[in-house]
Amino acid sequence: MTDTKSRYREVAYYPGCALEGSGHAYNRSTRALGKALGLKLKDVKNWNCCGAMEVKNIDPKLQTYLSSRVMSMAANEMGQEVVMAPCNGCYHNLKKAEYDLQHDADSRDVVGRLSEKAGHTAYQAGQVETIHALDWIKQAIGEDGLRERVRNSLQGMRIANYYGCMYTRPRHIFPEKDSGPGSESTSKPHFMDDLLAAAGAENVDFPLKTACCGGAHTLSDSDTSTRLVANILQAAEAAGAEVIATECPTCHSGLEMHQIRAEKRLGIKTDVKILYFTQLLGLALGLKPRKVGVQENISDSMGFLKERGLA
Amino acid sequence: MGLATFVAPRTRGWSGARAAIEEYVEEQQRHHRRALGLGQQAAATGEEREPMHD
Numbered sequence: 001m002t003d004t005k006s007r008y009r010e011v012a013y014y015p016g017c018a019l020e021g022s023g024h025a026y027n028r029s030t031r032a033l034g035k036a037l038g039l040k041l042k043d044v045k046n047w048n049c050c051g052a053m054e055v056k057n058i059d060p061k062l063q064t065y066l067s068s069r070v071m072s073m074a075a076n077e078m079g080q081e082v083v084m085a086p087c088n089g090c091y092h093n094l095k096k097a098e099y100d101l102q103h104d105a106d107s108r109d110v111v112g113r114l115s116e117k118a119g120h121t122a123y124q125a126g127q128v129e130t131i132h133a134l135d136w137i138k139q140a141i142g143e144d145g146l147r148e149r150v151r152n153s154l155q156g157m158r159i160a161n162y163y164g165c166m167y168t169r170p171r172h173i174f175p176e177k178d179s180g181p182g183s184e185s186t187s188k189p190h191f192m193d194d195l196l197a198a199a200g201a202e203n204v205d206f207p208l209k210t211a212c213c214g215g216a217h218t219l220s221d222s223d224t225s226t227r228l229v230a231n232i233l234q235a236a237e238a239a240g241a242e243v244i245a246t247e248c249p250t251c252h253s254g255l256e257m258h259q260i261r262a263e264k265r266l267g268i269k270t271d272v273k274i275l276y277f278t279q280l281l282g283l284a285l286g287l288k289p290r291k292v293g294v295q296e297n298i299s300d301s302m303g304f305l306k307e308r309g310l311a
Numbered sequence: 312m313g314l315a316t317f318v319a320p321r322t323r324g325w326s327g328a329r330a331a332i333e334e335y336v337e338e339q340q341r342h343h344r345r346a347l348g349l350g351q352q353a354a355a356t357g358e359e360r361e362p363m364h365d
Contacts, residue, residue: 048322059339062332069328110335117331119324 008140011131012080013041014070016090017049023087023249025293029278030086030133032292036285037141037149041084044070045077050085050093053216060100061110067097068111071130072123086133086278088248092166092173094130099173101125132167133278134191134247135184143198151286152310153200159280160206160241160272161192162232164251168210192247192277199284204239208232215250218258226265229258233270242304245277252276256298273301283310 019027034041047070049055051063071094074080085091100107102125115122131139137146168174168186177184184191189210193203211232214225232255236244246252255274262268275297282292289295289311294302305311322328 046323048325048328059336062335065332065335114328114331114335117334118328120327 005140005142008082008131008136009038010040010042011082011084011136012044012074012078012128014044014047014050014074014083014085014090014094016047016085016087017052018087018089018249022253025296026086026249026252026276026278028291028293028296029276029282032287033137033278033282033285036282036287037137037145039136039140042078042080044074044083046073050090052089052093056093056096061107063093064097064100064107065111065114067093068101068123069115069118069120070094071097071128072115072121075123075127076121081128083128083130084133084136085130086247087250088132088164088166089250091130091132095173097123098125098130132247134167134195137195137281138191143194146195146198146281146284150199150284152284154196154280154284154308154310155200155202157201157243157280157308158204158241159196159201159243159245160204160236160239161189161196161209161245161277162206162236162247162251162255163189163192163209164215164246164248165210165212167247192245196245196277196280199281201280204236204241206236206239206241208235213251213254214258215254218254222261223265225254226258226261229255230262230266230268230270233259233262233272234268236272237270241272243273243275243280243301245275245280247277253298259299273304274299275301 015027031041048066050070051066055066056063071083074083083094085094101111101123112122168177168189171178171186174186177186197203208231212228213232214228218225244255246255252274259270259274262270279292279294283289283305289302289305294305294311302311
């Protein structure tokens with residue numbers, strides 16, 4: 001266990017494009033949480049976009065190259081073994097690239113050719129392990145480690161943990177999940193539940209943990225996204241949640257924006273607060289709301305946090 | 312968030328990757344046009360697509 005913990009105490013950090021913009025509160029709270037826990041994040045040198053939805057939908061191999069370049073920078077320029085990506089989209093794309101490079105000769109050929117022309121070392125499958133921010137905290141600190149460090153317990157806070165769809169699907173690109181005791185589940189993910197419970201929170205039984213928020217369609221078909229988000233918000237409230245905890249910048253901003261839109265367009269009003277799990281853990285460790293970027297959220301939860309003695 | 316809009320880090324030394332990607336995209340487009348029989352038609356009418364530029 002000690003070896004596992006030390007492996008994840010210093011990792012290459014790939015924030016990705018969203019965390020430099022609309023998901024900045026996630027970036028701020030992830031860095032603050034890591035610092036508070038004594039973990040070290042080393043930014044991936046000269047990183048680029050992972051290819052997100054836009055490139056992947058047009059040419060999947062081009063997305064594989066873009067994601068592989070990020071992993072190449074971490075492995076070959078920095079000598080890192082672990083890359084941590086807090087964004088579900090980035091995490092998903094790096095895992096998909098890893099899978100493609102392991103299993104598809106054409107992908108290896110395209111990545112090899114593009115890397116050579118671009119002037120950097122081609123990434124080889126297996127050079128790094130890509131993990132999510134949830135894996136990072138779970139493996140480097142664990143529930144017991146968190147319990148020891150909690151200063152402001154989240155006791156009494158009822159939370160619906162929302163993982164979104166890209167954290168677990170498609171199953172084959174996450175071979176470490178569903179691999180026995182202690183591993184993450186693709187059908188009923190629980191890492192966020194485990195960590196927040198260790199901080200004192202009461203996790204509600206939330207059936208839409210891995211439902212899609214419509215993030216990819218938020219501009220092209222906003223009404224569909226609003227309906228998908230309204231379902232999630234209403235299900236969380238029906239389950240008794242006061243807060244939805246998130247771990248993806250696209251899901252998070254989608255829930256925040258469509259919560260407002262659902263009220264305006266559909267007359268569906270919900271009061272559930274939306275906070276990143278890194279913000280909630282940071283607050284539990286005694287960090288001030290500003291340190292974890294609560295003021296950067298669209299969903300206003302300051303009054304709620306004050307009532308709970310967390311602000 | 313506002314500040315990040317203006318001072319967000321940019322990828323340095325991207326020109327090599329951009330050139331490689333553009334070459335790959337053009338190669339794929341030629342391949343797709345040939346597969347659809349559009350390449351021959353375009354060549355016959357002298358309407359070959361111009362390469363992509365920034």
